[in-house]
Amino acid sequence: MAADGEVVVRATLPDVVVTETPEAILFAGDHGPICCLRKSLSRFTSEPELAPTAYEALLASLDDPLADRLLAGGEPDFATIAGLLPSLRGPAFVGDEGTLERVELDPWGALPGEWTPALPPPETLTGIGVLDGWLPAPCHRYETDAQIVEQIAFGTCGAQGELVVWRRLRGTTVAGQDEQLVHQANGQETRAEDFYAALLSLWEHWMAFRRDGVRLRLPEADTLDAAQAMLQLGVLTFRGLVPRYGVGWYDEPRAHSFPPATIFLSQALMAWGHVRRAGEVLSHYLSRYVKPDGTFDYYGPAVAEYGQVLALAVEYVRLTGKRAWFTRRLTLLRPIWQRLLALREDTKQQFASDDPHHGLIPGLPEADYHAQPEQWQTFYYSGDVWTCRGLREVGRLLSEEDEDGLVAEGAALLAEADAYQQDIRRSLQRTVQPEAGYVPPGPDQLQPIENLTANQHASYCNYRYFPEMMSADILPPATLDALLQWRRTHGGELLGMTRFEGHMDDWPALHVARALLERDEPDRYLMLMYAHWAHHAATGTLGSYEQASIRPGEDDLKHMIAGQVLPCQAMTPIMLRWGLVYEEREADTLWLCRAVPRRWLAPGERLAVRRVPTRFGKVGFTIKLKQDGTGQVALRLPTAPVAAQIKLRLRLPEGRVVAARLHDVPLLLEDDLLTVPQGVAGKVRLQVEWQAM
Numbered sequence: 001m002a003a004d005g006e007v008v009v010r011a012t013l014p015d016v017v018v019t020e021t022p023e024a025i026l027f028a029g030d031h032g033p034i035c036c037l038r039k040s041l042s043r044f045t046s047e048p049e050l051a052p053t054a055y056e057a058l059l060a061s062l063d064d065p066l067a068d069r070l071l072a073g074g075e076p077d078f079a080t081i082a083g084l085l086p087s088l089r090g091p092a093f094v095g096d097e098g099t100l101e102r103v104e105l106d107p108w109g110a111l112p113g114e115w116t117p118a119l120p121p122p123e124t125l126t127g128i129g130v131l132d133g134w135l136p137a138p139c140h141r142y143e144t145d146a147q148i149v150e151q152i153a154f155g156t157c158g159a160q161g162e163l164v165v166w167r168r169l170r171g172t173t174v175a176g177q178d179e180q181l182v183h184q185a186n187g188q189e190t191r192a193e194d195f196y197a198a199l200l201s202l203w204e205h206w207m208a209f210r211r212d213g214v215r216l217r218l219p220e221a222d223t224l225d226a227a228q229a230m231l232q233l234g235v236l237t238f239r240g241l242v243p244r245y246g247v248g249w250y251d252e253p254r255a256h257s258f259p260p261a262t263i264f265l266s267q268a269l270m271a272w273g274h275v276r277r278a279g280e281v282l283s284h285y286l287s288r289y290v291k292p293d294g295t296f297d298y299y300g301p302a303v304a305e306y307g308q309v310l311a312l313a314v315e316y317v318r319l320t321g322k323r324a325w326f327t328r329r330l331t332l333l334r335p336i337w338q339r340l341l342a343l344r345e346d347t348k349q350q351f352a353s354d355d356p357h358h359g360l361i362p363g364l365p366e367a368d369y370h371a372q373p374e375q376w377q378t379f380y381y382s383g384d385v386w387t388c389r390g391l392r393e394v395g396r397l398l399s400e401e402d403e404d405g406l407v408a409e410g411a412a413l414l415a416e417a418d419a420y421q422q423d424i425r426r427s428l429q430r431t432v433q434p435e436a437g438y439v440p441p442g443p444d445q446l447q448p449i450e451n452l453t454a455n456q457h458a459s460y461c462n463y464r465y466f467p468e469m470m471s472a473d474i475l476p477p478a479t480l481d482a483l484l485q486w487r488r489t490h491g492g493e494l495l496g497m498t499r500f501e502g503h504m505d506d507w508p509a510l511h512v513a514r515a516l517l518e519r520d521e522p523d524r525y526l527m528l529m530y531a532h533w534a535h536h537a538a539t540g541t542l543g544s545y546e547q548a549s550i551r552p553g554e555d556d557l558k559h560m561i562a563g564q565v566l567p568c569q570a571m572t573p574i575m576l577r578w579g580l581v582y583e584e585r586e587a588d589t590l591w592l593c594r595a596v597p598r599r600w601l602a603p604g605e606r607l608a609v610r611r612v613p614t615r616f617g618k619v620g621f622t623i624k625l626k627q628d629g630t631g632q633v634a635l636r637l638p639t640a641p642v643a644a645q646i647k648l649r650l651r652l653p654e655g656r657v658v659a660a661r662l663h664d665v666p667l668l669l670e671d672d673l674l675t676v677p678q679g680v681a682g683k684v685r686l687q688v689e690w691q692a693m
Contacts, residue, residue, distance in 0.1 A: 011196045018196045041127035042540040044087040062491045076527040082534035086552045090560035092138040092541035098157035109140035128540035133225035213273035215610035227573040234569040241284040249563025257298040259305040261566045268570035271577040286332045294335030300367030303383025310390030318615035356430045356443035359423035380442040382468035389472040392417035441465040452492040459500040462492045467511035496528035505547045506536045507567040522595035529575040544568035581612045590644040598653040603627045616644045631688040646676035659689040
């Protein structure tokens with residue numbers, strides 16, 4: 001029996017004592033505390049600011065009224081955005097990196113099969129979360145008139161490589177007396193010592209993973225925990241190096257080789273410092289799924305995905321310096337770009353130079369169109385811009401090699417990429433409608449889409465083809481601005497998230513995020529990051545679904561429309577990292593704090609970033625401002641001079657930076673943007689002066 005605030009011993013393990021309070025489970029060894037695992041629970045928001053009668057108007061609106069209201073009220077934050085719409089209820093899952101099995105918990109916390117004692121009725125579920133805010137161990141709390149029940153579940157790898165699902169039920173009377181504890185493994189009662197030993201091993205495994213990556217200290221720790229949790233769920237979606245698009249709904253063989261699953265996980269792993277693992281994931285995909293003709297072994301690969309894989313492979317080499325990794329895989333990679341070049345050459349011969357199709361590549365824009373034969377021959381700019389990006393990145397890499405043949409091949413690819421970009425922009429000059437502000441998805445689809453959720457094809461343009469056009473850094477800035485604006489004013493967005501017919505579908509929304517970042521719209525970038533976390537991931541357990549409802553169900557909550565998928569799972573972690581540290585692709589420019597909340601830089605707060613991999617080497621920084629109008633920025637850079645101009649954005653909540661110095665030499669300061677010239681190295685301290693406003 002545990003009264004409020006009382007510490008109760010739960011188990012004694014070799015050299016470890018396990019105790020518990022109402023708020024946490026604690027492990028302590030002979031030399032002190034090992035870890036304190038908080039029972040982090042969120043309560044469902046079923047009474048948002050938006051009235052039930054407003055949903056019809058919201059769905060009919062062509063603009064984004066919630067975004068407009070939010071941005072007019074000040075800087076976005078998670079709590080405010082979460083309160084605008086009902087919470088999202090959906091399944092969670094448990095698993096282990098060493099097993100093939102994953103087990104889903106239903107939206108109310110129940111595990112499949114016969115687990116006794118059974119959980120209280122679903123309507124008594126009042127709190128949901130993951131242990132300590134970041135571990136892959138879903139927690140559920142149920143409250144009835146007579147009893148409070150807590151469930152903790154997680155998975156580990158058994159002795160034979162099987163998944164062991166652990167569950168603990170703790171029931172107490174409302175008065176906190178007559179406690180009952182049940183510990184189970186795969187539905188069978190087990191010793192408390194075995195349960196807590198497994199729980200400690202779970203923490204040790206994921207803490208080692210966490211320590212192996214970037215090190216962040218944020219003023220809002222829950223943001224870091226949520227991003228870490230989502231990244232880990234993304235890792236668990238795969239089966240080791242073997243790709244999976246999702247758990248449950250999308251865990252079907254034909255979806256396993258969907259290229260964006262590998263692209264997004266590799267991107268997230270690299271962003272968070274797990275570069276070696278990203279290389280292993282990408283290597284497996286190339287070896288297993290690239291066919292001799294340069295196509296992917298998938299039922300409907302989009303043209304854009306080929307360019308994205310090429311660019312990703314080059315990014316891995318840039319981060320690691322392992323050029324031999326790339327040259328050893330030329331037999332896999334070269335057929336990809338050779339096929340793309342051949343397709344481009346065909347249209348250069350087929351269409352005159354003044355035709356908007358000249359030099360562009362026709363092909364499938366999306367797997368869901370694979371059963372429509374005409375779509376395999378339709379032109380979409382999304383495929384062209386990413387093919388151009390992939391060719392350019394490969395060309396740059398090869399042109400830096402020592403072997404003359406590779407250097408010549410790289411120079412040829414660079415020339416081809418430049419000509420390709422000119423063909424794309426020339427085509428757009430003939431198809432863009434500047435008076436209307438409309439940029440078409442391809443040269444064959446010139447009629448403006450006035451309502452981006454009016455039908456399925458309009459929704460596909462909104463959810464994927466326009467976003468991928470924005471993210472390759474191939475189109476002119478004015479074209480990107482027009483694409484962003486068209487989505488906002490023609491039914492494409494809800495709090496920046498992507499609308500698809502009557503619901504939300506965010507899996508390609510990272511492409512929109514990248515455009516927002518590169519067009520310097522930090523508040524909209526943050527709004528999208530928080531909204532995706534709040535309304536495209538399950539409240540508390542953080543499973544991120546391909547599609548989520550907008551209109552609440554009979555229980556007044558939003559629900560999953562289509563299952564958990566890796567691209568959505570990886571989006572928040574990648575956005576958080578990019579907002580802190582981001583590299584331009586067309587210039588040697590390294591951005592720090594390009595899109596972080598102003599409140600994180602308030603006097604007295606401390607923002608610290610360590611060991612972030614970039615193509616310029618690992619970087620880090622610490623920012624701390626004082627109330628007296630002074631402050632310090634400590635940069636941690638490679639020991640060799642950094643071949644990048646560093647741009648540091650210092651957006652303050654109430655005030656502005658008025659001066660900054662490096663070794664008593666004034667630095668260029670434009671509004672909130674501080675520029676550190678190329679060539680700095682090692683530990684660098686900048687002195688900052690700021691004024692309140």
